[in-house]
Amino acid sequence: MHEHADMLILGGTILTMDDQGTIIHHGGIAVRHGELLYVGTEEEARRRFQAPETLRADSCLLIPGLINAHTHAPMTVYRGLADDLPLDVWLKEYIWPAEGRTVNPHMVYWGTLLAADEMIRAGTTLFVDMYFFEDDIGRAASDAGMRALLGEALVEFPSPNAKTPAEGLAYVRASLERWAGHPLVRPILQPHSTYACSPDLLMRSKALADEFGVPWLIHCCETRQEIEDVRRQTGKPPVALLDSLGILDSHVIFAHGVHLTEEEIALLGERGVSIVHCPESNMKLASGVAPVPRLLQAGVNVAFGTDGAASNNDLSLWGDMRTAAMLHKVASGDPTVLPARQVFWMATRGAAKAFGLDDRLGSLEAGKRADVVMIDLCRPNLIPMYEPYSHLVYALHPSDVRTVIIEGRLVMRDWEILTFDEEEVFCKIGEMAEELGRQWGRDTDWRKAMGQ
Ligand SMILES: [Zn+2]
Structure with a gap:
């Protein structure tokens, strides 16, 4: 007698990322109701289960979906608008004016769909976003079949979506209620930074996060200038300020964490604060090199983020993993730091742990949610394969990602996006880019690129 499953994935090698680091050859996975019902061998999966849909994964590697722990998805619209500039010129003369003219629900919806397209194609199944009009970003993620943690950027001054901090907090509260129980989308709290938020806003946002039991993420210690500015404004550097407000605990995540002292690193380790590394x-913005090997030694949990497409300029985590593995070797003069397996752990288990999702995501184990990425190994850059972690971090191209399943649903099969019309997204973005390009005297040529 067979047990019913919705989908079977048979053949191939499963990199489970469980605590033992189990790798299963000739693997078999059964999925039911968005959950991994069974992860083991093809032989046993065939014996125990039957399903209306079977995927073959021969010559493929099956991995848990990657987690992009910090991004600004709609900023795909500003990709390549301005590069190679000092941070203040880049922000004040290009990004902020562009945002001032163009950020609205329409822009963030389509910008997020473009980001989702790029991330799904690179094997990312969950992204943690910080921007404005996050309900529309959640709508785009849900339409794309992607998981998202939404972070309406809370700031002291008027934002495109909220005239006051109180309005911003009210928006997040309504959003937390609106998305309650959604299988893919969940709002969290994201005050922008210690320089753009008052201590009162920082504390009120943390109280709201604790009331709903959700994580709290903030840009922190990204540049030296930021630390000086916060010290001038409040008399304390950012980490001491947050500590004095009683905010630092294991539900807190810092995006960046580039400039940290030894004492601050020890404190973050003690309090269980996680860091999102965006190398x-x-x-690109010459912010500096985050002390990742020191953070890991101090027991700080570290995940990866791409940051927005205006400062990366792509949303593939493979690039950040590879860059991190190399950057910390050259920065420390030690080629043994950040080995490939640890780097891949950070992009999956480490990220799940940072957001309190380790019991649901981050590995392929029965009982977890079915976010499965299939990588085609019949590629010149992946042959031969002695060690899968090495290939994942040092040799893989995003286009080697063949099929992506999120919450048990096929969102890309054999490189074809199944959940939305890719061409429609390109056209909408092209129209916005034409408008923006005109303001900076650039010809975007998108109609020619689209054959129109
Ligand atoms: Zn950021």
């Missing part, structure tokens, strides 16, 4: 964004 490509930090390198």
Whole structure:
């Protein structure tokens, strides 16, 4: 007698990312109601289960979906608008004016669908976003079949979506209620930074996060300038300020954490604060090199984020994993730091742990949610394969990702996106880019690129 499953994935090698680091050859996975019902061998899966849909994974590697722990999804619209500039010029003369003219629900919806397209194609199944009009970002993620943690950026000054901090907090409260119980989308709290938020807003946002039992993420210690500014404004550097407000605990996540003292690193380890490392964004904006090997030694949990497409300029986590593995070797003069397996652990288990999702996501184990990425190994850059972690971090191209399943649903099969019309997204973005390009005297050429 067979047990019923919705889908079977048979053949291939399963990199489970469980605590033992189990790798299963000739694997078999059964999925039911969005959950991993069974993860083991093909032989046993065939014997025990039957399903209306079977995927073959021969010559493929099956991995848990990647988690992009910090991004600004709609900023895909500003990709390549301005590069190679000092941070203040980049922000004040390009990004902020562009945002001032164009950020609205329409822009964030389509910008997020473009981001979802790029992330799904690169094997990312969950992204943690910080921007404005996050309900529309959640709508785009849900339409794309992608998981998202929404972070309406809370700031002291008027934002495109809220005239006051109180309005911003009210928006997040309504959003937390609206999305309650949604299988893919969940709002969390994201005050922008210690320089853009008053201590009162920082504390009120943390109280709201604790009331709903959700994580609290903030940009922190990204640049030296930020630390000086916060010290001038409040008399304390950012970490001491947050500590004095009683905010630092294991539900707190810092995006960046580039400039940290030894004492601050020890404190973060003690309090269980996680760091999202964004090496490509930090390198491109010349922010500095985050002390990742020291953080890991101090027991700080570290995940990866791409940051927005305006400062990376892509949303593939593979690039950030590879960059991190190399950057910390050259920065420390030690080629043994950040080995490939640890780097891949950070992009899956580490990220799940940072957001309190380790019991649901981050590995392929029975009982967890079915977010499965299939990588085609019949590629010149992946042959031969002695060690899968090495390939994942040092040799893989995002286009080697063949099929993506999120919450048990096929969102991409054999490189074809199944949940939305990719071409429609390109056209909508093209129209917005034409408008923006005109303001900066650039010809975007998108109609020619689309054959129109
Ligand atoms: Zn950011």
